Amino acid sequence: MSATALVRAYVGLGANLGDGAATLRRVLAELKETDGIVAVTASPFYRTAPVEASGPDFTNAVAALDTRLAPLALLDALQALENLHGRERPYKNAPRTLDLDLLLYGDTALDHERLVLPHPRMHLRAFVLMPLRDLAPGLSLQGKLIDHWIGTIHDQPIARIAD
Numbered sequence: 001m002s003a004t005a006l007v008r009a010y011v012g013l014g015a016n017l018g019d020g021a022a023t024l025r026r027v028l029a030e031l032k033e034t035d036g037i038v039a040v041t042a043s044p045f046y047r048t049a050p051v052e053a054s055g056p057d058f059t060n061a062v063a064a065l066d067t068r069l070a071p072l073a074l075l076d077a078l079q080a081l082e083n084l085h086g087r088e089r090p091y092k093n094a095p096r097t098l099d100l101d102l103l104l105y106g107d108t109a110l111d112h113e114r115l116v117l118p119h120p121r122m123h124l125r126a127f128v129l130m131p132l133r134d135l136a137p138g139l140s141l142q143g144k145l146i147d148h149w150i151g152t153i154h155d156q157p158i159a160r161i162a163d
Contacts, residue, residue, distance in 0.1 A: 020059030
């Protein structure tokens with residue numbers, strides 16, 4: 001896919017198999033080395049219980065990427081990193097060594113068989129909203145500020161992990 005103008009994209013990162021924090025630190029470094037990604041800024045890490053799944057707690061974060069990659073090319077790069085880190089998909093919401101979700105790609109709205117933008121459930125997930133607010137506190141989702149959406153979530157314990 002061809003390169004585009006520089007765009008700010010947000011990617012959710014999560015891992016609940018192995019050393020999640022170490023995995024996220026490694027993948028953040030790998031994102032910085034990925035062709036077409038110009039800059040990477042990461043939120044603090046959070047510990048969260050799985051949502052609509054079972055397994056160990058997750059380590060989660062959000063990364064802001066400045067990229068020249070088109071949305072599907074960025075998705076391909078993210079999935080290649082997941083595969084590099086041993087991501088398997090034996091069933092829906094299975095525990096994972098690494099999960100990278102493209103949340104936002106500038107102002108792009110996309111409904112493709114491989115990718116929906118903005119991510120359709122991010123406003124329902126504390127593990128996305130809290131780290132996203134750390135990076136972009138004034139961001140609106142579906143016409144409402146992130147703080148509005150955070151205030152609607154009462155059943156998803158989340159704790160910031162000390163640096």
